[in-house]
Amino acid sequence: MQHVPLASLRAFEAAVRHESFAKAAAELNLTAAGVSQHVRALEEWLGIKLFTRHARGVMATMAGRSFGAAVANGLGHIDIAARQLRLAGNNRPVSVACIASVATRWLIPRLQAFKKEYPEIQVNIVYALDARTPEAANADLLIRHGPRPAVNAVSLLPAETRPTCSREYERRHGPIRTPADLLNVDLLHDETTAAWTRWFTLEGIHQPPKPGPIFADFGLMIGSVIGGQGVGLCPTALIAEELGNGTLVALFDTALDTDKSYWLIEADHLSDDAETFRDWLIAASAAIA
DSSP, X not given: OOOOXXXXXXXXXXXXXXXXXXXXXXXXXXXXXXXXXXXXXXXHHHTSOSEEEETTEEEEOHHHHHHXXXXXXXXXXXXXXXXXHHGGGSOOSEEEEEOHHHIIIIIHHHHHHHHHHOTTOOEEEEEOTTOSSTTTTTSSEEEEEESOOSSOOEEEEEOOEEEEEEHHHHHHHOOOOSGGGGGGSOEEEESSSHHHHHHHHHTTOOXXXXXXXXXXXXXXXXXXXXXXXXXXXXXXXXXXXXXXXXXXXXXXXXXXXXXXXXXXXXXSSOOHHHHHHHHHHHHHHHHTO
């Protein structure tokens, strides 16, 4: 069986993100016609339309949005893995270990701004895995999720989660006006169903949540949320862009994990460059607080 046209994935992901072939072309230094050809190649291989074309431009279909989220997540993981492989051959003044969802949805999009301000400082990102200290991850800095660690740590982002779905899903399955309305929609679960049970309990609802797909982590679940497949408990800080542009909507203010954050922990005896990057990260997080 012929493999998926990998060369077309980057153009497709940019087209979905911008919902414009012209803007994707400008980002990738291609022509709009070239982006269109890449998208059409994917559509022909998949046997499904990823965009609807009209006189004023293009609009991603529901299948296109879902596949676009999956491609973006995959490309983000590839980027992290590639950076990690480069560590062996490069001198690195600064390394940061990070969980994948924070890296792909918050840290990596901001690295270009840091590079513009400090072009002489190289930053490498590695997987945090289950590391609890930067030393355990062989890194200068560690970003981890959970309650406040025992070690000195700075809260970069709140980790509170709220019921979230795509605007399209809300239109198709709404109105969703009360917490009880969520008992009748498609619930998406991150790791276990326990989080939804706890959220309903906060709202005084003790009926078991509706079964639904269980994802290994938020990085996988967010693709289904964006793709309009259901409602998930999403960390609001990691979907700020989608909430801001209306792609996603937080249905209720009640939040879980209000006692948790994404924490920045530093190793002992940081270099000057590592201290610079640490301070820049803290300032970047404060700017969106």
